[in-house]
Amino acid sequence: MLELFRFPGGVKPASHKQASSGSPIVRAPLPKRLVVPFRQSATGPATIQVAAGDKVLKGQLIGRAEGPFGAAVHAPTSGTVLAIESCPLPHPSGLAAPCAIIEPDGEERWIDLIPLDPFTTEVDALRTRIRDAGIVGLGGAAFPSHVKTKASIDTLIINGAECEPWITCDDRLMRERADQIVAGARILGRLMGAKRIVFGVEDNKPEAALALRNALGECDSHSCQVTAVPTLYPAGGEKQLIRVLTGIEIPYGKLGPDFGVQCFNISTAYAVARAVLHGEPLISRIITLAGNYAQPGNFEVLIGTPMESLLPLGQPKADTDRMVMGGPMMGFALPDLGVPVVKATNCLLAMSPALFPPPPPEMPCIRCGACTRACPVVLQPHQLYWYARSKNFGKTQEYHLFDCIECGCCAFVCPSRIPLVDYYRFAKSEIRAREKEKVAADQARERHEFRQFREEREKAEKAAKLAAKAAETKAKLAQEDTAKIAAAQARAHPEESNESTKEGA
Ligand code: SF4
Ligand code: SF4
Numbered sequence: 001m002l003e004l005f006r007f008p009g010g011v012k013p014a015s016h017k018q019a020s021s022g023s024p025i026v027r028a029p030l031p032k033r034l035v036v037p038f039r040q041s042a043t044g045p046a047t048i049q050v051a052a053g054d055k056v057l058k059g060q061l062i063g064r065a066e067g068p069f070g071a072a073v074h075a076p077t078s079g080t081v082l083a084i085e086s087c088p089l090p091h092p093s094g095l096a097a098p099c100a101i102i103e104p105d106g107e108e109r110w111i112d113l114i115p116l117d118p119f120t121t122e123v124d125a126l127r128t129r130i131r132d133a134g135i136v137g138l139g140g141a142a143f144p145s146h147v148k149t150k151a152s153i154d155t156l157i158i159n160g161a162e163c164e165p166w167i168t169c170d171d172r173l174m175r176e177r178a179d180q181i182v183a184g185a186r187i188l189g190r191l192m193g194a195k196r197i198v199f200g201v202e203d204n205k206p207e208a209a210l211a212l213r214n215a216l217g218e219c220d221s222h223s224c225q226v227t228a229v230p231t232l233y234p235a236g237g238e239k240q241l242i243r244v245l246t247g248i249e250i251p252y253g254k255l256g257p258d259f260g261v262q263c264f265n266i267s268t269a270y271a272v273a274r275a276v277l278h279g280e281p282l283i284s285r286i287i288t289l290a291g292n293y294a295q296p297g298n299f300e301v302l303i304g305t306p307m308e309s310l311l312p313l314g315q316p317k318a319d320t321d322r323m324v325m326g327g328p329m330m331g332f333a334l335p336d337l338g339v340p341v342v343k344a345t346n347c348l349l350a351m352s353p354a355l356f357p358p359p360p361p362e363m364p365c366i367r368c369g370a371c372t373r374a375c376p377v378v379l380q381p382h383q384l385y386w387y388a389r390s391k392n393f394g395k396t397q398e399y400h401l402f403d404c405i406e407c408g409c410c411a412f413v414c415p416s417r418i419p420l421v422d423y424y425r426f427a428k429s430e431i432r433a434r435e436k437e438k439v440a441a442d443q444a445r446e447r448h449e450f451r452q453f454r455e456e457r458e459k460a461e462k463a464a465k466l467a468a469k470a471a472e473t474k475a476k477l478a479q480e481d482t483a484k485i486a487a488a489q490a491r492a493h494p495e496e497s498n499e500s501t502k503e504g505a
Contacts, residue, residue: 002198002225002227002245003247004227004229004230004244004245005243005244005245005246005247006243006244007232007235007237007239007240007243007244007376008375008376008377008378009373009374009375009376009377009378009409010232010233010234010235010240010374010376010409011232011233011374011409011412011413012231012232012233013165013233013328013329013412014165015165015166015204015231016165016166016290017165017166017167017168017171017204019166019290019291019296020166020168020288020289020290020296020297020298021168021171021172021205023172023296023297023298024172024176024298025172025173025176025286025298025299025300026297026298026299026300026313027299027300028299028300028301028302028305028310028313030077030104030106030108030302031104031302031305031306031309032103032104032309033082033101033102033103033104033306034076034077034079034100034101034102034104034302034303034304034305034340035087035099035100035101035304035306035338035339035340036062036073036075036076036099036100036102036303036304036340037073037087037089037097037098037099037304037340037342038062038063038073038097038098038099038100039089039097039098040071040073040134040136040142040303040342040343040344041069041070041071041136041142041143041144041343042136042137042141042142042143042144043069043070043071043143043144043147044066044067044069044070045063045066045097045098046063046064046065046066046070046071046072046073046134047063047064047066048062048063048084048098048100049061049062049063049064050062050075050081050084050100051081051084052081052082052083052084053080053081054080054081055078055079055080055081056075056078056079056080056081056102057075057078057109057110057111058075058076058077058078058108058109058110058111058283059074059075059110059111059113059280059281059283060074060075060111061073061074061132061281062074062075062081062100063100063134065131065132065134065144068147069144069147070131070144071131071134071135071136071144072131072132072133072134072281073100073134074133074134074281074282074283075100075102075283076102076283076284076302076303076304076305077102077104077105077108077283077302078104078105078107078108078109078110079102079103079104079105080102080103080105081100081101081102082101082102082103083100083101084098084099084100084101085098085099085101086098086099087099087101087338087339087340088335088336088338088339089339089340089342090307090325090334090339090340090341090342090345091332092332092425092429093429094335094336099304099340100304102304112279113278113279113280114279115276115277115278115279116129116276116277116279118183118186118187118190118276118277119190121276123190123191126187126190126191126276127146127149127150127191128146129275129276130145130146130149130272130275130276131144131146132281133271133274133275133280133281133282134281134282134343135268135271135272135275135282136268136282136343136344137264137265137268138265138267138268138271138285138343138344138346139159139236139265139267139268139346140326140330140344140346141238141344142342142343142344145264145268145271145272148262148264149188149191149192149262150192151192151256151257151262152192152193152257153192153193153194153256153257153260153261153262154194154195154196154260154261155194155195155196155197155198155245155246155260155261155262156185156188156189156192156194156196156197156198156261156262156263156264157197157198157199157200157241157242157245157246157256157261157262157263157264158181158185158188158197158198158199158200158263158264158265158266158269159200159236159238159241159263159264159265159266160174160181160199160200160201160202160205160208160209160212160266161200161201161202161229161235161236161241162202162205162236163202163231163232163233163234163235163236163237164233164234164236164326164327164328164329164330164347165233165327165328165329166288166290166291166327166328166347166349167288167290167326167327167346167347168288168290168298169267169285169286169287169288169298169346169347170208170265170266170267170286170346171205171207171208172286172298173266173267173270173286174201174205174208174209174211174212174266175207175208175211176211177270178208178211178212178214178215179215180270180273180274180277181212181215181266181269181270181273182212182215182216182224182269183273183277184268184269184270184271184272184273184274184276185197185199185224185264185269186224187272187273187276188262188264188269188272192262194262195223196223196224196225197223197224197225198224198225198226198227198245199212199224199225199226199227199266200227200229200235200241200244200245201226201227201228201229202228202229202230202231202235202236203228203229203230203231204231206228209226209228212226213226227245229241229244229245230244233329233407233409234329234376234405234407234409237376237405237407238256238263239256239377239405240376241263242256242259242261242263246259246261248261252400252403253403267285267286267346271285282303282343283302283303284300284301284302284303285300285301285303285341285343285345285346286298286299286300286301286346287299287301287310287341287345287346287347287348288346288347288348289310289313289314289347289348289350290347290349290350291320291324291349291350291351291352291355291356292316292317292319292320292350292351292352292354292355293314293315293316293317293350294314294315294316294317295313295314295315296314297313297314299313301341301345302341303340303341303342303343304340304341305340305341306337306338306339306340306341307323307325307334307337307338307339307340307341307348308337308338310341310348311337314348314350316350317350317352319352319353319354320350320351320352321351321352321353322350322351322356323337323348323349323350323351324347324348324349324351325345325347325348325349326346326347326349327347327349328349328351328356329407329408329409329412330406330407330408331347331349359417359419360417361417362416362417362418362419363415363416363417363418364416365382365385365386365416365418366415366416367382368415369382370410370413370414370415371385371409371410371411371413371414371420372410373413374409374410374412374413375409375410376405376407376409377400377403377404377405377407379399379400379403379404380399381404381410381420383395383399384396384399384401384404384420384423384424384427385418385420385423385424387399387427388401388423388424388426388427389423391427391430393427393430393431393434396424396427396431397431401424401427401428401431402428404424406421406424406425408420408421
């Protein structure tokens, strides 16, 4: 029995999971069009490999992974690329980015799928397969998974906590496809040399934990185990789950592998198994439709499916007034339902005034300290709020703004109903934008300085060439003058010249 620990702070919002957790995963129908963003990882876009008019097969590479941190993008079905164009993405900033617009042909014709043996294949080849399959963290971070497998660790944690209210996609995946999750975890464990694998599942999902235990079967119980962790939001945060399962407290600026631990979401482990054992790239994921729907449930959805085409599946009720990607704690409102499902989409939450009453007006901070007590990262949320609000971004960084996981615990307990996370997101995006501007300005300055240097150098080279030419001409003229003088003297005194010729003879 594993000793469990507590992380600081945390809150206990109503879970509302029973609304969708009873529904088995259903495959969503093919939409009329898919909008597949080339940027689907936290580290940057893939390089476009197709053009308008191209025919593609299901699983065909359409965006190549670039550099050591890249992640590939694939066609989710067979069909025709209608266009490559910039489309809005599901992101709090509403940013647009290049996407492939694919018209499905309805045939679902796969590329040739090449499975790998997870035990005999070289680890580098397995890592390359994970990268080329476009696998990123499906818990929401969307960080390329192959990069995380480069760590050398003792303990691999498979995160099945799924602590956010309303969301049950991981729960259903564990209940229905536990064998593949366990297989993926073993592959990940082998890649990092993990001595033990711990599946952390919140204790409000007993069926999921049982399914994983059954799937583990003959696995050595000392090296693989399923552990129920107390239901406390955000137990599914990476550092929080590591803390609960190992007691290790990972400080600011450090990561799990610095302490011999690495953490993957259960959906990511599942995707790894599909990629290695079946050769399938990541082209779909499970999404919960929860909240104000007549038929909430879990659906296997192709990446690139416009959110609006999912609505008939869940049937939002008439009083639905907002749609949120993610859960009520960490999600963000979607301004436009034409945006596509991406690898980081785990839930489309329908909200209504009755289910999610609009918050009362924001009141001034009374410095009660409730936010600090609730913060699982031991930040000072009210200080961050003050500095973000006054645009003192330097100070927000001093107070570790970028360690904030945007879990929303602080806003949840704030008696003044201050939307604290909105302030943190604003500050983060401003800092990133300024850093981007600074990098662009530095690059422009460097380009300018180099151009100046090159012009000076060219000027100096030209002057040197002119000087050399002038010296050459001068020497030539002097030589010619000497010859002319000698010739004139010879003409003026031919006998001297003859004498000297004789003497010379
Ligand atoms: S909980 Fe709200 S009111 Fe209290 S200190 Fe934090 S921000 Fe201020
Ligand atoms: S949102 Fe950030 S500041 Fe607020 S509780 Fe979570 S980690 Fe702490």
